[in-house]
Amino acid sequence: MRALVTGGAGFIGSHLCDRLIARGYEVWCIDNLHLGQIRNIAHLERRPGFIFRKCDVAEAGALDALCGEAQFDSIFHMAANSDTRAGSADLDLDLRLNFTTTLEALRAMRKHDIKRLFFASTSAVFGEPAFKLTELSGPLQPVSTYGASKLAAEAYLSVASHTFGKQVVVLRFPNVVRERATHGVVEVDPGRLEVLGDGRQTKPYLYVGDLIDAILLTWDRSSEPLAVYHCAGIGETTVREIAELIVAAVGRPTTRIEYTGGDRGWPGDVPKFSYDSSKLRALGWTPHYSSTEAVREAIRRIRANGF
Amino acid sequence: MRALVTGGAGFIGSHLCDRLIARGYEVWCIDNLHLGQIRNIAHLERRPGFIFRKCDVAEAGALDALCGEAQFDSIFHMAANSDTRAGSADLDLDLRLNFTTTLEALRAMRKHDIKRLFFASTSAVFGEPAFKLTELSGPLQPVSTYGASKLAAEAYLSVASHTFGKQVVVLRFPNVVRERATHGVVEVDPGRLEVLGDGRQTKPYLYVGDLIDAILLTWDRSSEPLAVYHCAGIGETTVREIAELIVAAVGRPTTRIEYTGGDRGWPGDVPKFSYDSSKLRALGWTPHYSSTEAVREAIRRIRANGF
Numbered sequence: 001m002r003a004l005v006t007g008g009a010g011f012i013g014s015h016l017c018d019r020l021i022a023r024g025y026e027v028w029c030i031d032n033l034h035l036g037q038i039r040n041i042a043h044l045e046r047r048p049g050f051i052f053r054k055c056d057v058a059e060a061g062a063l064d065a066l067c068g069e070a071q072f073d074s075i076f077h078m079a080a081n082s083d084t085r086a087g088s089a090d091l092d093l094d095l096r097l098n099f100t101t102t103l104e105a106l107r108a109m110r111k112h113d114i115k116r117l118f119f120a121s122t123s124a125v126f127g128e129p130a131f132k133l134t135e136l137s138g139p140l141q142p143v144s145t146y147g148a149s150k151l152a153a154e155a156y157l158s159v160a161s162h163t164f165g166k167q168v169v170v171l172r173f174p175n176v177v178r179e180r181a182t183h184g185v186v187e188v189d190p191g192r193l194e195v196l197g198d199g200r201q202t203k204p205y206l207y208v209g210d211l212i213d214a215i216l217l218t219w220d221r222s223s224e225p226l227a228v229y230h231c232a233g234i235g236e237t238t239v240r241e242i243a244e245l246i247v248a249a250v251g252r253p254t255t256r257i258e259y260t261g262g263d264r265g266w267p268g269d270v271p272k273f274s275y276d277s278s279k280l281r282a283l284g285w286t287p288h289y290s291s292t293e294a295v296r297e298a299i300r301r302i303r304a305n306g307f
Numbered sequence: 308m309r310a311l312v313t314g315g316a317g318f319i320g321s322h323l324c325d326r327l328i329a330r331g332y333e334v335w336c337i338d339n340l341h342l343g344q345i346r347n348i349a350h351l352e353r354r355p356g357f358i359f360r361k362c363d364v365a366e367a368g369a370l371d372a373l374c375g376e377a378q379f380d381s382i383f384h385m386a387a388n389s390d391t392r393a394g395s396a397d398l399d400l401d402l403r404l405n406f407t408t409t410l411e412a413l414r415a416m417r418k419h420d421i422k423r424l425f426f427a428s429t430s431a432v433f434g435e436p437a438f439k440l441t442e443l444s445g446p447l448q449p450v451s452t453y454g455a456s457k458l459a460a461e462a463y464l465s466v467a468s469h470t471f472g473k474q475v476v477v478l479r480f481p482n483v484v485r486e487r488a489t490h491g492v493v494e495v496d497p498g499r500l501e502v503l504g505d506g507r508q509t510k511p512y513l514y515v516g517d518l519i520d521a522i523l524l525t526w527d528r529s530s531e532p533l534a535v536y537h538c539a540g541i542g543e544t545t546v547r548e549i550a551e552l553i554v555a556a557v558g559r560p561t562t563r564i565e566y567t568g569g570d571r572g573w574p575g576d577v578p579k580f581s582y583d584s585s586k587l588r589a590l591g592w593t594p595h596y597s598s599t600e601a602v603r604e605a606i607r608r609i610r611a612n613g614f
Binding site for chain 2: 088091095099103106107125127128135136137138139140141142143144145147148149151152155156158159162163226228267268
């Protein structure tokens with residue numbers, strides 16, 4: 001099995017590469033190193049079956065050239081601008097990194113006869129719904145360019161599956177935590193921890209290992225043209241709780257938590273959402289960490305690793 | 308009131324220009340003349356308050372330059388590749404004409420402080436749903452690049468409304484008929500009428516005058532950031548009925564109807580869908596023509612006008 005992992009040096013992509021290599025896949029990991037970092041995959045670089053290439057998937061023809069080098073069975077399309085805060089300031093950032101990359105993956109699939117694609121999607125495709133979201137829920141009214149660009153990508157992948165004969169697995173992630181993360185809702189300096197928003201934003205956090213389990217399970221078990229799953233952990237955590245866990249772990253006794261105020265961290269942040277992930281659960285998926293345990297474990301590992 | 312109508316020389320856009328001029332608006336009609344035709348607006352060219360410019364909205368900066376000439380109150384974004392059959396063969400056609408044009412409109416709105424936008428959307432954002440569609444329905448899984456490009460555009464307009472402070476009205480059209488149309492499910496030569504598909508595709512058709520009523524009503528009555536409406540007429544018509552009405556009107560006694568076969572006209576055609584338009588009805592909208600009457604009236608007018 002020869003898989004192409006876009007964004008493979010990123011936070012989640014690198015953990016996926018670990019697990020695909022452990023399964024015996026040949027893994028071609030590509031990354032433009034915009035958010036991805038070589039340190040995330042340094043431990044893989046001498047493993048047999050692991051190939052890294054610096055490659056910007058959004059660049060027209062880049063993926064086409066790569067697919068000329070080897071026949072891939074599948075693409076795990078993890079490349080994205082996951083920093084939704086940066087995307088809210090710049091209309092083109094998410095468009096290029098989330099949507100254009102997906103179109104380029106789709107073009108490469110059609111030209112090089114690649115049959116299957118996994119897509120890393122997001123709860124942000126929904127905007128700010130007031131109810132528990134299933135895979136069949138509507139409406140989809142994103143409030144961030146991040147969510148809009150992912151929804152636009154999903155729309156084209158739907159066509160790829162229903163009309164162009166490809167098989168696509170879409171997993172809509174919740175907020176995911178662990179080491180190798182690139183950004184978040186808190187910023188620390190020695191005496192002071194700044195929290196974006198009023199700290200009452202409440203979300204289900206998931207430990208990255210549990211997410212990779214969900215990726216592989218949905219990948220192994222889906223054969224319908226378009227398989228969509230929601231992935232959420234157990235319970236929810238407020239941003240205030242996260243801040244307090246961080247201060248307890250790394251702060252000094254005098255560290256102050258300062259809230260920037262407002263009901264959201266940045267324009268386009270969604271302060272609260274709730275997933276129904278019973279479809280994924282029915283496949284046998286059970287997360288090992290609850291939302292707050294996931295946050296605690298991430299803090300512990302970041303302290304141990306230094307990143 | 309100074310309105311910019313993109314795609315204003317098109318089938319529906321030109322009818323909208325007629326009505327906006329009749330209301331006393333100053334109308335700047337722009338069109339790249341890809342599907343739009345000068346003959347559709349020839350009767351308006353000497354009317355006071357009507358300005359036509361040939362302009363390709365998808366071209367970066369074109370709309371920006373135009374918006375430097377006059378301060379628009381609103382944009383009616385009608386420009387699109389409405390030929391879903393052509394779009395199914397070419398990934399970029401709908402992308403450019405439906406999605407990129409919308410992004411360019413959004414950029415111009417942000418830069419030039421244009422407050423409101425009307426968007427001509429489509430039932431095709433849904434794909435092939437098995438149930439009656441409300442504005443809150445999900446999932447949205449388009450099967451054509453036409454539907455995908457319109458859903459991608461809706462996604463960005465959702466952000467424009469919820470996060471960038473714009474007011475957006477989205478009306479999702481059914482199939483619309485009348486003179487000035489550019490393409491469709493039947494092709495005629497003197498002795499033979501070719502029907503794409505098996506003729507059993509069943510859709511609600513709407514007469515264009517009834518659609519323009521819906522556009523203006525939703526435009527006048529909506530003040531929420533993002534107002535979405537479904538527009539469908541009364542009843543449905545099969546493609547077979549349309550073919551028989553055409554042959555009865557213009558055929559010779561010996562004209563044969565030939566079906567290309569298959570359950571749809573082309574890849575990405577949706578053979579059947581059903582709209583719940585009670586939200587639009589609640590505003591007081593009532594179509595004057597039923598689906599089959601709309602088809603009959605369109606045939607009558609095309610015969611009378613020659614196009």
